[in-house]
Amino acid sequence: MSAKKKIIRQKFRDAVFKRDQNKCVICKQTEQLEVHHITDRTLMPNGGYVKENGISLCHSHLEIAEEHHHTNGERCEDGFKPAQLYNKIGSNYDKALEASKRLDRHS
Numbered sequence: 395m396s397a398k399k400k401i402i403r404q405k406f407r408d409a410v411f412k413r414d415q416n417k418c419v420i421c422k423q424t425e426q427l428e429v430h431h432i433t434d435r436t437l438m439p440n441g442g443y444v445k446e447n448g449i450s451l452c453h454s455h456l457e458i459a460e461e462h463h464h465t466n467g468e469r470c471e472d473g474f475k476p477a478q479l480y481n482k483i484g485s486n487y488d489k490a491l492e493a494s495k496r497l498d499r500h501s
């Protein structure tokens with residue numbers, strides 16, 4: 395991985411955890427926190443490494459949320475649909491898309 399990509403990913407994680415106060419947005423626990431890409435990284439410009447597309451989830455809630463990506467959106471538990479997750483962080487697909495497009499301008 396290039397140094398630049400590494401920095402973008404680190405900044406992404408830091409910004410998401412900070413905004414979510416180092417808690418799972420669903421259950422508020424602070425252990426085993428990970429960052430979930432609300433729209434899959436393969437579907438976003440520059441991988442969607444922006445806080446508008448990231449949400450802090452504990453490991454078990456991350457697994458539930460990831461099911462959406464693993465099944466191409468076919469299976470998704472209510473409460474974990476992308477629009478619902480965006481809503482929890484005050485973002486939406488368009489905001490995430492616009493911010494992602496701007497990522498490559500920082501080079």
Ligand SMILES: [Zn+2]
Pocket residue numbers: 418419420421422423451452453454455
């Ligand atoms: Zn949780």
